[in-house]
Amino acid sequence: MQRFKILAVVALLIFSFFMLTALSNSEPQIAAHSEDYSSNVDSKKSAIDIAWEREFHLKKQKLRTAVQAYFKKAIAAGDIVGAGVSIVQGDSIILFEGFGKRSIDAKKKVDGETIFRLGSLSKGFTGVLAADLKNEGKLNWDDKVSDYIPEFHLGDQNNTDKITLAIILSHTSGTPYHSFTNLVDAGVSLDKIAKKFTEVKPISEPGTMYSYQNAMFALSATIMKKATGDGIAELFQNRFFKPLGMHTATTDYETLLQSDNISMPHVRSRRGWKSTKLTDSYHNAIAAGGINASALDMAKWMRFLLGHNPEVMDKTALAEAFEPRVDINIGRKYYKKWPGHLSSHYGFGWRIHRFEDLTTKAEETVWHHGGSVNHFRNEIAVFPDDDLGICVLMNSNSPLAKTVIPDLREIVASIYDDKQNLSKTSAETATVTFE
Numbered sequence: 001m002q003r004f005k006i007l008a009v010v011a012l013l014i015f016s017f018f019m020l021t022a023l024s025n026s027e028p029q030i031a032a033h034s035e036d037y038s039s040n041v042d043s044k045k046s047a048i049d050i051a052w053e054r055e056f057h058l059k060k061q062k063l064r065t066a067v068q069a070y071f072k073k074a075i076a077a078g079d080i081v082g083a084g085v086s087i088v089q090g091d092s093i094i095l096f097e098g099f100g101k102r103s104i105d106a107k108k109k110v111d112g113e114t115i116f117r118l119g120s121l122s123k124g125f126t127g128v129l130a131a132d133l134k135n136e137g138k139l140n141w142d143d144k145v146s147d148y149i150p151e152f153h154l155g156d157q158n159n160t161d162k163i164t165l166a167i168i169l170s171h172t173s174g175t176p177y178h179s180f181t182n183l184v185d186a187g188v189s190l191d192k193i194a195k196k197f198t199e200v201k202p203i204s205e206p207g208t209m210y211s212y213q214n215a216m217f218a219l220s221a222t223i224m225k226k227a228t229g230d231g232i233a234e235l236f237q238n239r240f241f242k243p244l245g246m247h248t249a250t251t252d253y254e255t256l257l258q259s260d261n262i263s264m265p266h267v268r269s270r271r272g273w274k275s276t277k278l279t280d281s282y283h284n285a286i287a288a289g290g291i292n293a294s295a296l297d298m299a300k301w302m303r304f305l306l307g308h309n310p311e312v313m314d315k316t317a318l319a320e321a322f323e324p325r326v327d328i329n330i331g332r333k334y335y336k337k338w339p340g341h342l343s344s345h346y347g348f349g350w351r352i353h354r355f356e357d358l359t360t361k362a363e364e365t366v367w368h369h370g371g372s373v374n375h376f377r378n379e380i381a382v383f384p385d386d387d388l389g390i391c392v393l394m395n396s397n398s399p400l401a402k403t404v405i406p407d408l409r410e411i412v413a414s415i416y417d418d419k420q421n422l423s424k425t426s427a428e429t430a431t432v433t434f435e
Contacts, residue, residue: 059415060094063087066411071099080398081266081273082110084295087412088389091308093299102395103264103275113294115248115262116393119282119371121298121378122291126220127169127321127349128305128313129235135317139227141166148223152194155202162206165223168216169348170325172209174202180215184285190215190222210326210346217349218285232286243312244304246297253280256292265375266396273396279374289373295393298380302389305367305382321348322367322384334402335368368405372397381405388412 067085074080082100086093098110133139145163146152153160154173167173179200183193193215203211221232228235233251241249250256256278266273282289293301307315324345335353336344342354342363353366364385371378379401380391390412392404 062415063095063412064097066415067095067097067408068099070407070411074398074400075100078272079400080394080396081275082114082263082395084110084112084114084116084263084298084393085408086112086295086299086302086389086391087408088299088302088306089412089416090306090387091303093296093303096294096296096299098295102262104266104273105275110263110395111261112296113248113261115250115256115259115292115294116378116395117256117265117278117374117376118291118293118378118393119289119373119376120214121369121371121380121391122282122286122289123217123349123371124321124367124369124380125236125240125291125301125349126217126232126287127347128318129232129239130165130169130220130224130348131317131320132239132313133224133227133235134320135314139165139223143223143227145219145223148226149194149219152219153198154200159202159206164206165220166325166348167206168213168220170207170210170346171212171217172207172326172346173211173213173216174204174206174209175200175211175213175216176203177211177213179213181213184214184218184288185281187280187284189284190218194219194222207326210328210330214282214285214288218288221285221287224287236286236291240301240304240312241297244300244309246293246300249291249293249297251283251286251290251292253278253283261294263376263393263395267375268396276375282373289371293393295391298391298393299389302380302382302391306384306387306389322350322352323347324352335370335405337402338406370401377401379405381409383409386417 071080071083071085080100081104082098082102084098085095087095096112098112098114100110102108102110102114130139134141141164143165144161145165145168146160154163154175159174163173175197180193180196183196224235225231236251240246248259250259256262262278264275265278267276303309304312305318307318324347326346328344328346328351333344335341335351338355340355340358342356345352349369351368353368354363355366356363364383367382367384369380375397376393376395377397378393382389390405390408392408394401
């Protein structure tokens with residue numbers, strides 16, 4: 001009996017040993033199979049990612065080559081001296097680059113971080129800033145200008161009471177075209193300019209007719225300062241420049257001059273382009289034309305406008321700046337010569353155009369503005385339907401500005417999609433009316 005027990009124990013031990021051996025041999029096989037499967041999945045994902053990235057970079061390179069050729073031709077023809085160009089597609093900055101020289105008299109080239117003066121592209125910043133403050137309840141579109149600036153009067157008291165923040169941001173105050181722009185150019189303070197409107201006879205009821213302004217528009221900065229306690233330079237810096245990483249953006253002359261990568265303005269002479277001095281013009285009216293920035297800054301700004309930085313500003317509030325407020329039904333403006341143009345309105349610091357595709361007849365919206373100051377000439381266009389933004393900054397008042405947006409839009413379309421929403425047009429067909 002004792003012998004039987006011993007044999008049973010031995011048999012049990014042998015059986016246990018074989019079972020443990022079998023289990024230990026099976027685990028590495030399962031693990032190896034799992035590793036093989038995971039490796040295969042990762043390999044497939046990597047292949048997809050690599051293919052996508054290859055295609056993405058290939059298109060970027062094609063775009064860069066095409067844009068380089070476009071501006072190389074413009075420089076060779078003497079159309080421009082230098083330009084900073086940025087293009088945004090979705091949340092990607094697909095191009096920010098410089099072309100030509102910072103100054104015709106020097107060898108330094110323009111790059112993506114060379115600073116240009118924006119001129120009236122600044123108005124787009126102001127309109128969006130006002131929408132941000134309105135969203136926070138710090139001001140309202142129907143706030144009277146005279147409530148913030150008691151010395152402001154335009155016509156009789158009834159007319160003055162109708163001049164609101166929305167009215168001055170949409171150029172519908174009823175003041176004659178470019179009233180007191182000469183005072184802005186001369187560096188007169190906004191406080192003094194505000195008092196001068198008592199001398200102006202209104203040409204229309206407030207809110208009924210588009211009449212482009214700089215001095216009147218710039219009074220929005222005074223309203224925002226009294227509503228928040230901060231000057232417009234601080235508001236831009238804290239709300240947009242800093243959170244969006246717009247590190248080269250400036251709003252004053254002294255800071256601009258201290259920058260080591262600045263483009264110089266140019267004027268045309270009998271012998272071609274000639275560089276001239278940077279001036280302090282419009283830094284007294286930042287809201288209307290006093291911002292300075294680079295192509296990279298403008299790329300970040302357009303990406304934000306397309307709604308890809310919702311943490312910086314609520315999308316619903318952002319959209320208010322782009323609501324059409326008044327029909328631009330005067331003049332033969334250059335943008336009305338772009339193929340497929342249907343209509344143009346003004347929002348808050350932005351022109352809102354409607355275009356029709358000449359082939360498909362599909363319609364699209366374009367948010368656009370031009371800018372000219374101190375002999376700089378700039379264009380920005382945002383295509384919300386295509387999640388696309390294009391900005392061109394030039395250090396000369398070049399006629400290329402009239403067609404550069406549809407030209408570049410066509411280049412982008414030829415590489416990224418089959419759309420030809422804004423096809424190429426001849427510079428000779430558009431009139432020179434820069435705002």
